[in-house]
Amino acid sequence: MKSGMFADIPVDVGVVYEGERIRKGDMHAELGGPDVPHKFELLRVRPSDQVEDGKVVVVGPELKDIPEGSKTPFAMLVEVSGKDLEEEMEGVFERRLHYFTNWVEGFMHLNQRNTIWCRVSKKTVQKGFTLKHLGMVIIRLYHSECPIIEKVQVTFYTDPAEVERLYPEAIKVYDARDARARGLKDEEVDVFYGCTLCQSFAPTHVCVITPQRYANCGAISWFDGRAASRIDPKGSIYEVKIGKVIDPLKGEWEGANESVKAKSLGAVQRVQLYTAFGYPHTSCGCFEAVAFYIPEVDGLGIVHRDFKGPAVNGVSFSTMADSTAGGRQVDGFHGLSFEYMRSPKFLQADGGWKRVVWIPKEAKERVKDFIPKEVVDKIPTEEEVKNIEELKAFLKEHNHPIVEPSEDLKKLGVKGLKGVEAEKAAEAPAEAAGGVPAEGVPVMAPTLTVGVPGAGGMEFEIILKNARIFAEKMIIRKAERKGKGEGK
């Protein structure tokens, strides 16, 4: 039954083998993994003359010669060339190795970089599968998936001494790559990337991906965007010329606006990338967390998708997510990825982390290292506060920056907790304390009032004597909706 591009490989190759687990009993050998000190996978972009397309080299014993049941140091070095390739795409292409190797029947690949953990099954080795074959599979898949890769050669190292010798080199490459990625600022590039993949479900949603702002799903970085747009220029991930900057603080560019306008068919006219207010970046539905405005303290809360139970404002993630999803711009509700929370640009126009007043513990742990030291302990989680009153007390007690905003926060229009309280005190006390909106609609609590049609002031009164009113049904609806949406 073997046919097609892997006819000469002794085992099957297909997506269906992804996620296949190879148990100890079925395992021929473990390559890399937690029990050996050295292992890595590395992809390098090389000049064309240094790569021989299709070449596979194995330095050290082949699979069949590795003793059954053993664990061995292991490295994969993939060298590629192509005229449109750039060094900064290395990480993107390297991550494909995880999938390509997993698609081999009887070969398991976990983790990435210098933590890889591979296993090959007894059956697969018995069928005659070798590392040479694995190399052939990898090369063909790179050619099949990424036409801009013109040449590929693969070298496997199973000789422990060789793996150990090359290991520090690999670490150096990773470190340099990370430093470059972290160091790259939005101001330093002239293109962003747009993504409309989610339009298949949310037809008006467009993502703008910048070096410092991942796609909302958390899955596509600027580098991924760059590679994807080169591989398939007609695809759903495309280059956005950023053009003139309109507002560097809020993150608004002419080019980004035009692109978003065109791709959303005008549903979204402007987008400001670093704020939750005004013209925030839209969300489809699969964002990892929501930032929400808490009017009582003039701060922002964050709640992530896996948080069970209500957030500090009494509203659950599901309910707030409902307020922000679907490619709409909703003032004060903002879908986020975790990666964006780690960015220095994170809600910078709103005060960044200094404006954040609540976050679940689990989410906080994930981004802790990226929260400025001076506020990290001042942001409470569900363990410290359970409601707005407790939140206020906590913020005051810990002197969170929102209590009495500094000048730089004030410049951003932040009133702060005390500012809100002062305003409240000045207003007529008639207004009831704003509770938690039952339906998740921002701010307005559904108070039950009986309105009299046409009654502007109190110019008349109704007097009833011995009245008996029988109503089969009483419909309670919000006053401002009157007149709208007449059904059949």
Added chain:
Amino acid sequence: MRIKADELQLPWLRAKGLELNLGRVVREWEEEEGPTPMPDIASLREWDKKLLRRYKPFYLPFCDLCCLCTFGKCDLSRGKRGGCGIDMGGQLSRIVLLSCCIGASTHCGHARHMLDELIEKYGRDHPLDVGGENVYLEAPTIRLVTGIKPRTLGDLEDVLDYCETELVHLLSCTHTGQEGDNLDFESKVFHAGMIDHVVMEVADIAQISAYGFPKADPEAHLVELGMGVIDRSKPVILVIGHNVPPAIGVANYLARENLEDQVEVCGICCTAIDLTRYSRKAKIVGPISFQLRFVRSGVADVIMVDEQCIRADILREAQKVNAVLITTHYKNFQGLPDRTRDPVEGIVKDLVEGKLPGVAILDSEKAGEVAVRVAMQIAPRRRKMGLIPPEEKVMEEARRCTSCFSCVRACPNTLPIPQALAEAGKGDLKPLSELYEPCVGCGRCEQEGICPVGIKPHTLILGAHRLETAEERFKMRAGRGAIQDVEIRRVGQPIVMGEIPGVLALVGCSNFPGSWKEVARIAEEFARRKYILCTTGCSAMAIGMYRDENGQSLYETYPGVFDAGGIVNCGSCVANSHIAGAAIKIANIFAKRRLRSNYEEIADYIHNRVGAVGVAWGAYSQKASSIASGFWRLGVPVIVGPHGSKYRRALLGRKEDPEAWKVIDARTGKEVYVGPVPEHLFFMAETVEEAMVAIPKLCMRANDTARGRSMKLNHYIDLHRKLFGELPDDLHLFVRTAADIPVTMKDEVMAFLKEKGWKEFENPNPDPTLVPRLVRAKEG
């Protein structure tokens, strides 16, 4: 609500002796009302016609005659019309409508019965809660169809009022001399299906909320399943049916009297599923096909039935093994005296003394108490008297077989009984024992006058399989109810990126054409391929009654989350509403489409975007047909097994007709060819292999991203190659651009496409819709 005020002063009102009576308070909600609140038969006809133009009814006359009125019998074959003027297409679609009316009315009656009982017990104001914080959209189908956002049990009464009205109108359409057009009948079929989904949702969210069933919990507990898990040393109560309150009456009495460890409670069919959502002690025997075999095993001392899918001869069968029968619903008296108003003592005495073979008790709590007390008193005396013969007896009987094949003709699955009996006669019981799995347990082979020498094949099969039966010990995850909104948000990105190739619902009854393990085989194959699997009812049990290579049930191997490779048991038949509900939620969650009375738009969204397919491999009932038709109106394809042809018609797309596969691109308003996706709305697979290839194919949608399509094609091609040894012949119709081709198959697919003269699609990624008003492009 009632307000009385002797004196009332408001800024704008002064009243004396005011009496205000409010019948019902309806709270408005934030969503604007859509165009079709509480649609009647005509409201969605245009949408139905759109679907029916694509998916033309293909009629499979199960019978050429109509004998519904005294004009008949009328022969409708070869283009003839009946005395009333109806033709074959009209008549068959009319029968389909009748079937769907029966199905939907059954669920509606079930829901009404349930709701009345729950309201009496918990009150009209008892709040609805199907999943706490993680479920914001508590009743997607109810919102979508009726425009009501229910908050309490009482709110559900309005929903049922509407549904009951619609069902009466629908049933009336089947009267002689009403509708004449087959497509209009089909539209009414869809209407019945839509109503069915509403009433199922009512029934399930009511019982989840009131009884405290697992609330959208992916880690709902594991339930013991199989004939071998029932502890025969204890008094055993068997519950059968669908409407769980009487079975809960048993569980409540046992808990109250501290008898839970002394009496075994087990169930068959959906009542078993719902009981195990309530009580962790209860066990499941198996699907409906296990009714006869378990009753005849004699293990049950008391059999308590409620409604639906209960054998009509259950009293006879109970009497054969000296078990007591308690019926609990007026839908199913079984001829027994109604003792609802009698004191418990008297009823128990009459049953224990054998004065009556059974009683009807229409009070759940009382029925529960009687069942327990009778079981405890008669169990020692019955000594589990059963009818299953020992091996020697089986061989002896088998030798009498004359190989006349009458039993084969009586068997719905045409099982090779005489051949197996011949081997058994020679001392090899294996072939006979192997008939146990593909036997649907109908017992037709044993009916009077079938076997000329009086052999009872079904009984002999049970005898030959006796020892293996005792080893039937499996696990099933308890029905969890709804899908969380949060789970849907989590899978959005992997679906877009192609990591999750589709959603597969394995539902329906156990009239399987072969072993029930075929359903488990489908489940395992697609869970491994990272599809999201949802299941309900007898199919949920079938999936559990199988051990994988690790010796575990699939519910132990695969997680219960609505995510790649998860197997989600939603619950009983009425929990099918949650599967449709998940599809509906997708439209609201990702695109913020309004749900409220906005059926057409949401169905259009689901049809063009949500890669879901239903498989009812053993569908037999009228309820199964109405459940399926509810999915059709949402544009979700359904596959049934070979017995499904007896539903009399398929809804088949014609993939070679390019005009049938055009959508409107909502961005431009222009028509765009998107290929035959999904190819059919309702079709019968002859073999499990055919079904397995059709599943990935029917998950393709017009909105697929290139990554998504390439993954769906990957599974389609891979399964086709593995099961049929070659590339699928229609592959070129589903490849829109080169980017759709799976990377591991590029060479061979390209070669195939070249041979077919394939060209790239003009617009491979439109914003697809079938509804012109949803075009977003500006004029000019």
